[in-house]
Amino acid sequence: MITLSSDFGTPYPAAMRGVLSQRTATRLVDVAHDFPRQDIRAAAFWLHETLPYFPPAVHLVVVDPGVGTDRNALAIRAGDHVLVGPDNGVLLPAARRLAATTSASEPTIGSGLDAYIIDDAQLDPPAVAGHQQPTDSTGPSSPHTTFHGRDVFAPAAGDIHEFGLDRLDALTELAFLEPTSTVSPLTLPDATVADGRATGEVLVVDDFGNAITNVPGSFLADCEHVRVNGERVPVATTFGAVPVGERLATVGSHGYVELDVNQGRGDETFGLIVGASVTLESA
Amino acid sequence: MITLSSDFGTPYPAAMRGVLSQRTATRLVDVAHDFPRQDIRAAAFWLHETLPYFPPAVHLVVVDPGVGTDRNALAIRAGDHVLVGPDNGVLLPAARRLAATTSASEPTIGSGLDAYIIDDAQLDPPAVAGHQQPTDSTGPSSPHTTFHGRDVFAPAAGDIHEFGLDRLDALTELAFLEPTSTVSPLTLPDATVADGRATGEVLVVDDFGNAITNVPGSFLADCEHVRVNGERVPVATTFGAVPVGERLATVGSHGYVELDVNQGRGDETFGLIVGASVTLESA
C-alpha cells in the first residue's frame, strides 16, 4: 500500500492519486493533505505519530517549502517501509521510529536507515492526456511549474512499490535511486525534566486547538494540578472533568502533555503558538 | 467493506486506516471525519441518511464525548451490517434503518438488532512500529491516552469484518464480543403535524448552512408559501427559484423540510441553531 501526505489542500493531491494509479493497483490511503502549510516540523510530528500504525508501505510525503530550489528528492528505507519526499528532514522522525523495530540502537542513515537520492531524469515521467501544458519549455521554472509531488515523488513512490516491499535490500537496482550517506537533519526537540519542573515547547496545535507540547505525559503522573507558565490548571483525564470553556492539562494519544480547553481552543486560551516555551511545575 | 465516520478532523483518522489495513484488505470508505464535534445527534442523523446506501459492511463510528469514562464499546448487528462504536446512542438510528429490511416491526435490541459489548482485553492490540509511547504505564489515563478509535474500535471492526459478513449469526464465536440486552438509547425527535401546522425542530445544519428540520417534506405538498415561525417564505424546488440571498423552504434529499437561502446560509438568515423550535403553517 501507499500512503499520501501533503500540505496541498485540494484538488492538487488528485493528480498524485492519478499518477499513482497509472503505476500501481495497490491501496492508496490518505494520511492528511491539510498539514500546516510548509511547516516541516508539524508534518514530521504527525507522520511520526501515525505511520507506525501502518503495515509495510511506501509513504509519499510532500511538505516542501524548498520546492524550486536545488534540494534533493529522497527515498529512505526504514525496515519494511520506504518514505519518499523532499530532503528537508520531514521524513526522518517517522523513519527512525519505523526502523526502530529492527534496530537495537537509535537508527541513523547508514545504520538502520538507507537513504537514496531520486534522480528524476531516470524516472519514467507520468503519462498525461491531451495538449501540452501552455508553458512547456518556455516559462521560467517556478514553485510549481514542475509539480514535484505529481511529477517526481508520485512516480518514484509508485515504482518503488511495484519493485517490491519484500525486495527492499535490492533497491539500488532501480536506476533512479542513488545511495547517499548525507541527508538534511531534523530532530524534534526534547523537553528537559528535572526536580518537578519540565521545560519544553509547543510542538503542534491540532485541528481543535489543542496545544501539544513535547513534555512526556509521565510528568503528570499522580498530579491533580500543574502550573503551566505559572498558572494553576487542573490535570484531567476527560474533557468533561472541567466545565465548558475551562482549561485542563491532559495526556494525548501521542503520549505528550496537551493543553486543552473543554469545547474550546487551548492554543488561544493559554496564549500559545507553535514553538512557544512551556514550563510545567508541580502544583 | 468498512466505512469510517468520526469527528476527528485530520490526521487522527489515518491511524485508524493504518490499523484496519493491518487486519484486512477490504475496501475502506470514509463517510465523514468532520461531524460536528461531540454531537451525537448530528452524527446519528447523517449515519441514518447515508449508511443505508452501502452494501453489507462494517461501519466504524467514533463520535465519543464519553471517551475516558466507563461507557461501553459496542458492536450492533443490523441485518447484513455491523456497526461498531461507543455506547452513546450514535449507532442506533442507522442500525434500526439498516435492520428494517429484514424486520416487519420497528427493530429493537433483541428483536432485529443484536448488541455486543466489546471487551478490549480480549482484542489483539494493533501492531505499532518503533519506540513505546513516552508515557506508557506512567501517565494518567486521559481523553486520548487510549485512542479508542485506533486501539479498540478499529481492531474490533477489522476483526469482525474478517470473521465474515456472511457469518453474522455466529458473532458470539468472537471472544471479544459479549452479548448485551441493554444499550444507551437515542431516538431522533419526531415533529407533530396536524391541522395545517407542523411543530418540530432543527435536527442539523449542513456544511452550507441549510437548516434541516424534522418536519416531513410532505407537509409542503401543494404549497407555494409556508410560514416559518410566523414569517412567510416561498416553497421552491430549486435554489434559483428565488433571488440570490433570499430565503426558501424546500425538501432535502433526506426527505425533510430544509430552510435555505439561495447562495447564503439558512441557519443565520432564519436565526436558527441545532435544536431550535420550528413551527410551519400553511400560508
Place this chain on the structure above:
Amino acid sequence: MITLSSDFGTPYPAAMRGVLSQRTATRLVDVAHDFPRQDIRAAAFWLHETLPYFPPAVHLVVVDPGVGTDRNALAIRAGDHVLVGPDNGVLLPAARRLAATTSASEPTIGSGLDAYIIDDAQLDPPAVAGHQQPTDSTGPSSPHTTFHGRDVFAPAAGDIHEFGLDRLDALTELAFLEPTSTVSPLTLPDATVADGRATGEVLVVDDFGNAITNVPGSFLADCEHVRVNGERVPVATTFGAVPVGERLATVGSHGYVELDVNQGRGDETFGLIVGASVTLESA
C-alpha cells in the same frame, strides 16, 4: 476506476460512494468535494488540470446549480475515459483534453467526443435499506428531493464502468444512454497576448489564495519583473525568493501565470476575485 468530484462538502459524497460500491468493486478515487459551490467554471478548470493524469476511468462530476430544472444528465466518452455529470458544460474542457490524445484536431461532440443523455427511467435505482424516505411521492420535487449525484449520476457511472472501459464503442447497448449531438457549451476564456502585454482574467483562486489567471506562463519568460494592473511585481521561481508577505508573479503547475503572496493570500493582496480582469505588461 471511478473518480468522484463535487461541491458537496461532507457527508453527502458518502452516499455516492455507497451506491457505487453496490455496483462495482473498482477503485474509487476522490478528486475533490470542495469545489467552489455551484461554480461550473472553477470545477471545469480543475478537472481539466487533474483528470488527464488518471489512467482510463469513469469520472463522476456533480457541480450542478441547475439541479431540479430540466437540464439533462450526460455521459461523454473521451478516448478511453467517460465523464458523467450534468449538461452544463462542466465536463467539456476536461473531455476535450482527454480526447485530444486520440484526435488530431480539437475534439468536439461528434468528432472525437460522443455524448449521451442519461435516461434515469431506464436506470436501476440504488438499493436502499430500511424505511422509505418520509416524502416519497408526496412532497414537491426540490433541489435535493432527488439527489441526482446519488440517484442518477452514481448509478450511471457504476453501470458504465461495469459495462467495460474496453467496450466504449458499444456504449449504445446500455438502454439508459441516448446519443445526442447537442450539449451545453463551455470554453474557458483565452487571454490575449501581444506587444509585451497580456490581457486576461482570474480563472480560479486556489485553497491558498493564489489567483490563477488564464495568461500562459510563457509570458513571464526572461522577465525579472512584470506590471500587474499597473503595479510592478517581481517574477520569482520560488515563494522564498520574496520576503514573507510580499507579492510575486510565478507560473503554476498548470502552466498559467499565478499571482501569489509568500505565506499570504494573493487574491486579497492583489485585490482580485474570480473573473477579475488582469493586465500584465513587461516591466
